[in-house]
Amino acid sequence: MVKYSTLKKKLKIEVERGADNGLAHLTHYFQNHQNGVSQHYSKSAIEYLSHRSEELHLVKEPQMQQLLPIKFDVPFPPPAEYDFTFLDLFAGIGGFRIPMQELKGKCVFTSEFNYQAQRTYEYNFGEAPFGDITALDLDIVPKHDVLTAGFPCQPFSISGKMKGFEDTRGTLIYNVFQIIEKRQPKVVFLENVKHLIHHDKGNTLKTIIKDLEELDYKVSWKLLNAADFGVPQNRERIIILGHKDKKFDFTKLKTKPKLIIKDILDKNVKFEYLDEPYTILPDYRVQESGLIFIGHRNKSIRKAGVRPGTEHLSRVHKQPNRIYSSEGIHPALPSQESSGRFWILDEGKVRKLTINECYKIMGFPENFIKNTSLGDSYRQIGNSVCVPMIKEITEQIKAQLL
Numbered sequence: 001m002v003k004y005s006t007l008k009k010k011l012k013i014e015v016e017r018g019a020d021n022g023l024a025h026l027t028h029y030f031q032n033h034q035n036g037v038s039q040h041y042s043k044s045a046i047e048y049l050s051h052r053s054e055e056l057h058l059v060k061e062p063q064m065q066q067l068l069p070i071k072f073d074v075p076f077p078p079p080a081e082y083d084f085t086f087l088d089l090f091a092g093i094g095g096f097r098i099p100m101q102e103l104k105g106k107c108v109f110t111s112e113f114n115y116q117a118q119r120t121y122e123y124n125f126g127e128a129p130f131g132d133i134t135a136l137d138l139d140i141v142p143k144h145d146v147l148t149a150g151f152p153c154q155p156f157s158i159s160g161k162m163k164g165f166e167d168t169r170g171t172l173i174y175n176v177f178q179i180i181e182k183r184q185p186k187v188v189f190l191e192n193v194k195h196l197i198h199h200d201k202g203n204t205l206k207t208i209i210k211d212l213e214e215l216d217y218k219v220s221w222k223l224l225n226a227a228d229f230g231v232p233q234n235r236e237r238i239i240i241l242g243h244k245d246k247k248f249d250f251t252k253l254k255t256k257p258k259l260i261i262k263d264i265l266d267k268n269v270k271f272e273y274l275d276e277p278y279t280i281l282p283d284y285r286v287q288e289s290g291l292i293f294i295g296h297r298n299k300s301i302r303k304a305g306v307r308p309g310t311e312h313l314s315r316v317h318k319q320p321n322r323i324y325s326s327e328g329i330h331p332a333l334p335s336q337e338s339s340g341r342f343w344i345l346d347e348g349k350v351r352k353l354t355i356n357e358c359y360k361i362m363g364f365p366e367n368f369i370k371n372t373s374l375g376d377s378y379r380q381i382g383n384s385v386c387v388p389m390i391k392e393i394t395e396q397i398k399a400q401l402l
């Protein structure tokens with residue numbers, strides 16, 4: 001059986017910046033040859049290979065078949081047997097895919113348009129995502145059981161239009177609704193930031209729910225916190241679940257005992273200590289969320305609405321200047337902090353969280369291959385989902401809805 005890495009070298013295939021979806025077609029073809037889904041990808045996969053290689057100049061499907069099966073020597077190969085199929089939309093670096101594969105889910109289609117995220121994804125799963133979802137030919141999207149999407153939140157308002165999901169035309173959720181309408185998955189699994197609840201005075205969330213109901217789904221949603229699922233991070237995310245017949249029961253989710261930052265820290269590695277002036281507060285308190293804001297870099301503080309003598313409050317300080325105690329939990333990792341200025345006080349010293357610790361705080365497995373650019377690695381993990389939380393929700397989707 002040929003190894004994926006060998007084939008990649010032989011065929012000289014790699015994710016390329018600004019390329020069309022050729023590699024996505026080919027890798028989706030390779031990963032779906034046994035489940036009847038590869039027909040969606042075979043024509044363009046053949047075209048792609050013919051353009052790449054003299055040797056495979058007139059490649060035909062039977063020759064492609066000879067390449068199969070492939071041994072996927074990547075950290076997260078497709079499962080040999082599976083219980084359900086899913087789509088990974090706005091896939092990022094695969095925060096949904098890792099736990100869903102672990103629970104015997106088979107990804108049959110993925111889309112992500114950021115070049116660096118596509119590279120990371122392909123290193124880990126042996127499959128290149130399709131690009132821009134707004135430019136997709138929907139015919140290539142196969143039927144599936146669960147549609148997952150951690151879509152970017154954009155403004156839209158229900159007021160006055162009342163045209164069903166057409167209300168959202170021009171936004172990314174509209175493209176998701178189009179796929180749902182065409183392929184009618186059993187389950188729709190959406191994830192977004194907490195702010196979606198209040199976005200446009202609650203109209204954005206209301207519109208999403210109304211549109212899913214018009215597409216014949218029973219919808220339920222809840223704000224969940226990653227800290228309840230076995231990672232020391234206060235990361236609140238809204239989860240929206242739709243099913244054709246029943247509502248998802250969030251009360252069945254099993255939570256885990258709370259961890260603190262100290263529980264996941266690296267040992268015996270070189271740390272980046274803070275070598276500029278900072279202040280450790282003489283008094284601090286454990287916040288309700290479990291965070292312990294314990295100090296700050298001595299940088300200028302926020303001016304708007306700040307009273308004198310409030311330096312002990314985290315909100316007075318810009319995010320990259322805050323220092324948190326390793327005895328508490330960590331605030332949500334943002335995607336904008338590409339130099340990883342997440343400062344912690346541990347063993348009496350102030351240091352940055354390592355990139356490895358950032359991935360652990362999101363519950364990523366140790367064998368996950370990070371992007372070779374450190375800045376992109378930080379951006380990608382800050383954009384992602386917390387793996388154990390998605391895993392617990394998926395367990396319950398399997399138990400309740402599939």
Ligand SMILES: C[S@@+](CC[C@H](N)C(=O)[O-])C[C@H]1O[C@@H](n2cnc3c(N)ncnc32)[C@H](O)[C@@H]1O
Pocket residue numbers: 090091092093094095096111112113114117131132133134150151152172380383384385
């Ligand atoms: C919030 S992130 C989701 C991250 C993902 N859940 C993960 O586990 O890493 C949203 C992603 O949508 C991607 N995206 C935004 N617009 C897109 C589009 N038009 N087509 C495809 N992907 C898009 C972004 O590049 C980003 O990676």
